[in-house]
Amino acid sequence: MLSLFLAEFKRSFVQLRRYSSELIGGVVGTTIIFYGLFLSTQYIAGPGFQFGTRLDSIIVGYVLWALMLFIMGDIAGGLQQESRTGTLEQLFLSPYSASTVFLLRAIASLILNLTINLGILLLIMALTGSRLAFPPTLLPPLLAVLLGAYGIAFAMGALALTLKQVQQVLSVFQFGLIFLFTVPVESWTGSARFLGWLLPMAPGAGLLRGVMAQGAALDWGILAVALLNGAVYFLAGVALFGWAERRMKRLGKLGGY
């Protein structure tokens, strides 16, 4: 298992380094889009307007969204690409289960993805003058968000395995995700508050905004909800992926033609 993890890490790293222009393009593109949004909002609000912690909150949401896109690209996008290039079936010939291979692959590239997104975050902070805090308490809610993100990515992977061509669905889905990361579920009250707890990744993202943007202390009760939320989405995503694999083996369409 450790051997496979290291092999996956090397594979991701080598491809990333060899095609670093794509990486730089991704980082610069993601940053510029946000900066464009920032400038236009500033223009609407007027030069004297102070965004304060609201800007910080939006930045946290945006960077989490970018991280989610990288993760989804890795699993769902990667799967689709491999079905095109013919390596996908080779992965299913491994004595490790396909879910294990894809999970190890995702964790291996997580370190790279986190580094890339930290870069995006720092760039955005430098451009907008935002001051975010990085206390150690950001780690548990980040874990909750990542669990949910992987769950969703596996679910989209299941879709990619079933439908093969999911590029369009993915594009539309990306915009739905913005909602999940930016909607302030932490401020919702009454029954809407429970609904917010059920949305994928939303409670964890809310906690991260609190900890990083508003300097709030970690609410352990909400953290438990966020972790449970992450675990449920993660397990559901992996189960869905396993189901899609079995279904495609029955239909004879694992390879993609």
Add this chain to the structure above:
Amino acid sequence: MLILEAQNLQKTYRSRRQVFTAVADVSLKLAAGEVLAFLGPNGAGKTTTIKMIAGLILPDSGWVMVAGRNPHQDVRALRAIGAVLEGNRNLYWRLTPIENLEYFGVLRGLSRRVAQQHSRDLIERFELGDKRQTLVQNLSRGMQQKLAIAVALMHDPQLLLLDEPTLGLDVEATESVKRLIREIAAEGRAILLTTHQLDIAEELSNRVAVINQGEIVVEEPTAELIRQFSDSAYLIQLEQPLDTLRASKITALGATVELQQITIRDPEILYSALEILRPLPIVTMGRQQANLTDIFLSFVRKP
């Protein structure tokens, strides 16, 4: 030793009220060191069968055993299977040959150290040494195909499945892949090979199975099948058309003459005919031999 045993495999696809039987009834056996050429027209069920053997498609009924284990129930069976599916698209194009070999070796269950050792050996053996640091996308098609076979051998499988291994290769690369297939079989591995190039199947295989419309229509040792389809007639090819006098003498013996070609069905009259022909120059003389192409067509064209 029996490496592969597939019994009564069956697979039907259903989509929107359409029912298509890809494989109706296929049973195959393959022993260590044997090369089975699995032949059939497009859509006959070759690829579906190979993927059912590899555990990639679940059969509706029937079973597969590879080295005594069912790949659909026991993942350990996968350690005995190496496969190159659909041409040469089994590699990461952005990695070098050595990176591909090491990655797939670990993926197929080897430790890093063993994977590194095997990659070095296979790179040498497959003559990819001077290309070890070239990205796969910059290799020739022949090199890519050789590398794909090397990747499939990384975990030392007992059964190798090769789907069209020489498709789209130039003459030199084809020869090189053929030599490798012979060597791999000589090591005691069982090889199941599909191809549309029947001359290659004839050269490489010990046995031939022809599949048509999802069913095996013939399965015989290659030499035996060719013998059955060859008759005992001799063909003599002369440099020039035969003169009338000799032609009538030879026809009287019971042979047939068409310009400079003489067909002798009864071997008893061969030497008498040669006496009549003396001293005319003979271009070729030999037993009429069927080839796999004729045999294949006779099976798949049957109503």
